[in-house]
Amino acid sequence: MNKIAVFVDVQNIYYTTRHTYGRQFNYRKLWNIIKNKGIIVTANAYAIQRNDDQQLKFQNALKHIGFNVKLKPYIQRSDGSAKGDWDVGITIDVMQAAPKVDTVILLSGDGDFDLLLQKIATDYSVKSEVYGVQALTANSLIESATHYHPIKEDLLL
Numbered sequence: 191m192n193k194i195a196v197f198v199d200v201q202n203i204y205y206t207t208r209h210t211y212g213r214q215f216n217y218r219k220l221w222n223i224i225k226n227k228g229i230i231v232t233a234n235a236y237a238i239q240r241n242d243d244q245q246l247k248f249q250n251a252l253k254h255i256g257f258n259v260k261l262k263p264y265i266q267r268s269d270g271s272a273k274g275d276w277d278v279g280i281t282i283d284v285m286q287a288a289p290k291v292d293t294v295i296l297l298s299g300d301g302d303f304d305l306l307l308q309k310i311a312t313d314y315s316v317k318s319e320v321y322g323v324q325a326l327t328a329n330s331l332i333e334s335a336t337h338y339h340p341i342k343e344d345l346l347l
Contacts, residue, residue: 192228195287197280198257199298200237206299206323206341213346215297220321220345221255224295232287233257236276238264281306288314295319296335301328308334321345 198217207215217235224230235252239245239261249259262276277300284294288310296303299322310316317336320327324340332338 192293193231193291194224194228194293194295195232195284195291196224196230196234196257196295197284197297198233198235199276199280199296199300200235200252201276202298202300202322203341206326207346210323210325211343211346213343215341216345216347217252217257218255220297228293230256231291232283234280234283235259236280237261240264277302284310288316291316293317293319293336295321297321299323299327299331301330304328304330304334307331311336 203215207213221230221233233256235257237245237249237252237259249261252259260276260279262279280296280298280303284296284306288294294307294310294316296307296318298320307318307320311318318334319337319339320331320335321339321341322331327338327340
């Protein structure tokens with residue numbers, strides 16, 4: 191049976207689907223698609239902790255679906271910009287999971303993950319699937335994935 195690890199860059203998916211479609215991503219529908227591909231052994235969703243009611247409700251919904259929600263504090267810089275990047279955390283978790291799974295599924299459009307997908311393919315023969323909004327997904331990430339799934343309206347709420 192195909193062993194699957196799922197990694198969700200929540201901020202990336204939230205902003206790209208909102209920008210492109212004005213709608214939110216349907217995590218439950220995605221879960222149902224993935225569970226039909228094999229056994230989900232790990233499923234992490236990486237989010238920013240803002241401690242507001244909407245965020246807590248969303249995080250609880252992800253947990254109810256089956257995701258382990260990992261939170262990083264929201265940091266507001268003095269210049270007004272914000273920091274909340276999970277790239278290193280996602281990378282570490284993918285590298286730890288890769289020897290134990292057949293497929294890594296990444297939800298992100300961030301081109302920084304292209305080298306990661308190439309590395310797990312080369313070192314562990316792990317297949318990768320990427321879900322991202324096509325217009326906002328780096329070509330290098332699409333090309334590095336074994337399979338690319340553009341997020342379209344059928345995966346939105």
